[in-house]
Amino acid sequence: MKLKPIFAAISIATFSSGLLAADMAKEMTIVSWGGAYSNSQIKAYHEPYMAANPGFKIINDESSNEAVAKLRAMAEAKNITWDLVDVEGPDSQRLCDEGLAMEIDFDKDLAPGTDGSTPTKDFGDSLINKCFIPQIVFSTTFGYRTDVPEWNGKKPEDLCAVFDTTTFPGKRSLEKRPKKNLEWALLCDGVEKEKLYEVLSTPEGVDKALAKLDTIKKDVIWWSAGAETPQRLADKEVVIGSTYNGRLFDVIEEKKQPVAMLWDYQIFDFDGWVVPANLPEDRKARVMDFLKVSTDTQRLADQAKYISYGPARASSQPLVGKHAVLGIEMAPHMPSNPANAKRFLVNNIEWWSNNEDEMNKKFEAWLAK
Amino acid sequence: MEQIQTLNGVPLKKQIARALFKQKMRALLLIAPLLIFILITFVIPITDMLLRSIDNSIVSETLPQTTTSLETWDPKSAQLPDEATYTTLYNDLKQAVEQKNHTKLGTRLNYENSGMSSLFRKVGKDVSKMQASLSYKEQFLAADKAWGDLKTWNLLKLYSPEYTNGYFLAALDMKKTPDGIERLPESDRIYLNLFARTIFMSIVITALCLLLGYPIAWLLANLPMRTSNLLMILVLLPFWTSLLVRTSAWKVLLQQQGVINDILVWLGMISHAGRLELINNQLGTLIAMTHILLPFMILPLYSVMRTIPPSYMRAAKSLGATDWTAFWRVYFPQTIAGIGAGAILTFILAIGYYITPELVGGTQGTFISNRIAYHISSSLNWGMAAALGTILLTLVLVLYWVYDRIVGIDKVKLG
Numbered sequence: 150m151k152l153k154p155i156f157a158a159i160s161i162a163t164f165s166s167g168l169l170a171a172d173m174a175k176e177m178t179i180v181s182w183g184g185a186y187s188n189s190q191i192k193a194y195h196e197p198y199m200a201a202n203p204g205f206k207i208i209n210d211e212s213s214n215e216a217v218a219k220l221r222a223m224a225e226a227k228n229i230t231w232d233l234v235d236v237e238g239p240d241s242q243r244l245c246d247e248g249l250a251m252e253i254d255f256d257k258d259l260a261p262g263t264d265g266s267t268p269t270k271d272f273g274d275s276l277i278n279k280c281f282i283p284q285i286v287f288s289t290t291f292g293y294r295t296d297v298p299e300w301n302g303k304k305p306e307d308l309c310a311v312f313d314t315t316t317f318p319g320k321r322s323l324e325k326r327p328k329k330n331l332e333w334a335l336l337c338d339g340v341e342k343e344k345l346y347e348v349l350s351t352p353e354g355v356d357k358a359l360a361k362l363d364t365i366k367k368d369v370i371w372w373s374a375g376a377e378t379p380q381r382l383a384d385k386e387v388v389i390g391s392t393y394n395g396r397l398f399d400v401i402e403e404k405k406q407p408v409a410m411l412w413d414y415q416i417f418d419f420d421g422w423v424v425p426a427n428l429p430e431d432r433k434a435r436v437m438d439f440l441k442v443s444t445d446t447q448r449l450a451d452q453a454k455y456i457s458y459g460p461a462r463a464s465s466q467p468l469v470g471k472h473a474v475l476g477i478e479m480a481p482h483m484p485s486n487p488a489n490a491k492r493f494l495v496n497n498i499e500w501w502s503n504n505e506d507e508m509n510k511k512f513e514a515w516l517a518k
Numbered sequence: 519m520e521q522i523q524t525l526n527g528v529p530l531k532k533q534i535a536r537a538l539f540k541q542k543m544r545a546l547l548l549i550a551p552l553l554i555f556i557l558i559t560f561v562i563p564i565t566d567m568l569l570r571s572i573d574n575s576i577v578s579e580t581l582p583q584t585t586t587s588l589e590t591w592d593p594k595s596a597q598l599p600d601e602a603t604y605t606t607l608y609n610d611l612k613q614a615v616e617q618k619n620h621t622k623l624g625t626r627l628n629y630e631n632s633g634m635s636s637l638f639r640k641v642g643k644d645v646s647k648m649q650a651s652l653s654y655k656e657q658f659l660a661a662d663k664a665w666g667d668l669k670t671w672n673l674l675k676l677y678s679p680e681y682t683n684g685y686f687l688a689a690l691d692m693k694k695t696p697d698g699i700e701r702l703p704e705s706d707r708i709y710l711n712l713f714a715r716t717i718f719m720s721i722v723i724t725a726l727c728l729l730l731g732y733p734i735a736w737l738l739a740n741l742p743m744r745t746s747n748l749l750m751i752l753v754l755l756p757f758w759t760s761l762l763v764r765t766s767a768w769k770v771l772l773q774q775q776g777v778i779n780d781i782l783v784w785l786g787m788i789s790h791a792g793r794l795e796l797i798n799n800q801l802g803t804l805i806a807m808t809h810i811l812l813p814f815m816i817l818p819l820y821s822v823m824r825t826i827p828p829s830y831m832r833a834a835k836s837l838g839a840t841d842w843t844a845f846w847r848v849y850f851p852q853t854i855a856g857i858g859a860g861a862i863l864t865f866i867l868a869i870g871y872y873i874t875p876e877l878v879g880g881t882q883g884t885f886i887s888n889r890i891a892y893h894i895s896s897s898l899n900w901g902m903a904a905a906l907g908t909i910l911l912t913l914v915l916v917l918y919w920v921y922d923r924i925v926g927i928d929k930v931k932l933g
Contacts, residue, residue: 218895243898246621246639320774325881356705370798371881385775499636506897507632513708513889516881 173435176206177232183211185399189455190235190284192473194443201442205435216240220249220425229425232436238419239498241281246502250280250423251433258437260445262464271446275419275461277498282444283421283461285452288484288493289329290415292382292397293317293389296407300388308414308492309337311389312365322378322390325371327512328501329391329416332494334361336414342492346500355508359515371516382408394484398457402475402482412489418496419461459483568911571904574682577674580623581610585678593672593696604655604665608648615642629899630684630694631673637664672696685905709889709906716885717913719803720868726808727815727864728857735819735856740828757813765877768806772797772878798880806878811867815860822856858930862921866914886910 179195181187187209195207212219216234223229236244244250253259255268255276262271269276275283293305299318310317311333323330332345338361340348348354362369370387372378378392379400394415400406422444424436442448449460450468457479460466469479480486484493501508522530546553578585583606591599614620624638644661648654658665676694677684684694691707693700701707734753738746756764771777779793788794796802826849834844872887879885886906893903921927 215895217898221898221900243625246625246635247898248618248622373876384773386773503628503635504632506629506899507706509892509897510706510708514705517708517711 172431173205173438174232174429174432175204176208177432177435177439178208178210178230179233179235180210180212180216180231181235182213185395185456186458187211189452189458192455193451194439194448197448198439198442217243217249220244221247224249224426229428231425232428232432233439234423234425235284235420236281236423238277238281238283238421238496239501241421241423242278242498242502244423245278245280249426251426251428252279253282253424255282258441260441262462263446264464266464271462271464273463274495275421277419280423281419281421282423282440283419284444284449285420285458286417286461286483286485287420287458288394288412288415288417289324289391290394290397290484291389291391291411291413292378292400292408293411294382294385294407295409297388304409305389305411306413308333308411310411311391312337312361314365314368317389319368319388320381320386321365321369322372322381322387322392323369324391325373325516327508328496328505330362331355331358331508331512332416333414334358337361342494345494346497349500350504355511359511362515379404379408382406394482395457398482402457402472402477410489412484412491414492414494415484415489416494416496417484420458421461453479453483457482459485567900567904568908569904570901571685571908572681572683573901574677574684575680576623576626577677578680580614580619581607581674583607584610584674588671588675588678591671591675593668593675596668598655598666598668599671601653601655604653604658607658608645608654611641611645615645625898627673627677629688629897629902630677631669633664634670634673637662637670685901686909688902689905689909709886712884712886712889713909713913716869716887716910717917719800719807719883719885720865723804723807723811723868724815724861724865726804727812728861730808731812731815731819731860732853732857735816735823738816738820739823739826753813753816756809761810761873762877764810765806765874768802768809768878769797772802772805797878798883800879800883802878802880803875803883803885806874807868807871810874811864814863814867818859818863819853819856822853822859826852854925855929858921858925858927862918862930865917869910869914 179190181190191209195209199205199207210231213235216236217240220229220231220234223231241250245252255272259268259272259282261267264271272283275286277283291305291308291311293310295304297317297319300316303316305311305317311321331349335345335348335354335358336342338357340354340357349358370381372381372390372392375393375396378387378390379396381387382390383400383404383406389411394410397408397410401408401410422440424433424440428436444462446462446464447468449462450465450470452458453460453465453469454471454473460469466485469483471477472479481488484490524530524533584603587603587606588599591603611620614623620638620642621635624635627634627638640662644658648657648661664670672695676696687694687699689709691702691710693702734749738749738753740746741749769776773779774793774795776797778796779788782788783790783793796805830848830852831844834848835841839847869885870887872885872891875883875885876888876891879888887910890903890906890910893899893906918927
């Protein structure tokens, strides 16, 4: 019979896929940041994956901002309910150090780039530790209002405009933590980029940075959530402020507020996945399968259609297209775009993992003064 | 004397005791579900958390041999430990690297001394390269100069014991050194100041709640039913609204380009340049928290005031008291129980708040709870969070005891 081989093929296919499906969990819980960011992941990763795997379900949890503490509590209770967690680079370092995140064999567990490069090469510098699978590059940078009458038509052109209250009077919005602020203060106090952490490692260097921040302290409103600066800019509460570049994109392009980007000395950071340590085999198999698909070249490029954060793979860069709703070209809005990245810093995770506690103490004491 | 006996010959005392025991057991059984629930969900986790403030077993568990051999090492000798200690360090670390515990220890020690985190992260690679044929001491010194620094060894020795007072000292802006306990330099002191601020502001918030709540509770208790019901809804509506919504509403009202400033500018009471700073400082915290905690003052006051018969005031006045005397001598003393309940409820809630101070407090209006939250969720220094929490809990208990002395807790009533 002619049909026989086809039947055989189908039955083998079903059998083998049935075997695979039996090895993998039927649902998984993915933890992320919520809002526009989660949405971009759902559109670019979750929906295509679920379409390709009928009967499989993804549960979305929005607790990334407390992921580190919760993962630790789960590990202590020996009841890990999360399968994949989206965290920022420094948090992944902490989770990896604490043994709370699984180590990844990048070249084996991830897909090679479409240009044939190995994952290790394709992701390059964004592979900051053994547990972290990067998705995007984002940056912390400044946005300013373009309609401040007191500025007499002048526009901030470099980072130091933030510290120049005579030319650019008005309130500033800065993050309520030492990280990034100390670096910016030193850069505007004449310290070279290469010497930054050498200077910061001395008590005098920290005093110097705080003294520079002292000059604008009375003009600063501090933020602790990324949404605060855009809101304050829109409310005219502040004239200039730091936040994540995607938030500013939202205010400028989607909400059409008179705000512009000041890309000078933006600080790059990576955001990506970690897999909780000690997952049961079936769940682990599912997570690794999902990871391989959702961090390939095309998927990472797709995410940029929904949010203005750059893909972490080099091979994804040329594939970045237009915004899915606004229809504007996304490449000029990427932090990594050469025009935006003339001068920049990269979050120094190693230095901060050593010094954050101490800097925090000094910074809090300075704030309370 | 002959013992009194029951009809069946058992001494009466025994029989009564038996009956009472049965009753007690029955009562215990009735409350058992609640008791077990509280024990499992409340007492055990809290005790477990509080014990973290002194737990330091990670050092001796990760480096068991090293901590033992360090016992004989004298930090005052200003000499590095001997070859034998370095060998034990190698053995311990080799084991730790296999179990991937070395980075955990690095994180722990980094709380005390910046730089330990990467030293221990790096040591994983260093240890795998070391050879038994060479001196371990020299190999460690070659791997990282921190292993030849007395500071590293002092730290290991200071934190060798299974229990430590290090977290508590840090929570009181102090530090362990080989020469004893020292206060931190002024630029590093934060916690004592924060504790003082938390208590001071909680007292002010409680006082403001009482000042604003007392007349409202009086109106609620004395107006005709129809109006007082309407007023009650006005008190309860914000109470049922989400905390974040209420806090955000205050932001909209109080910010410099906000509603209140806009109205004042429009009325010409302040100039455009002289807009008031009503938020992101202590004032912001005071206003927002007073509003949020007001119902906790009003409701106990109201329930006590409702039980005071109006005839007492009428009687006082008919006997010749002025309005003020009648209020102060007759009405007010009867409301003390409500004030007591409301004040302690408001104060204890205020002292532990952190969301509202974080959102509207700026730099001067944050509480100690904000630091606790930081250590729990961000720095993962749970020992420190536990120490701060224990101090806060002790402070509340002490204040409660003082309160009991002054007001008398048996006088407190909720209606």
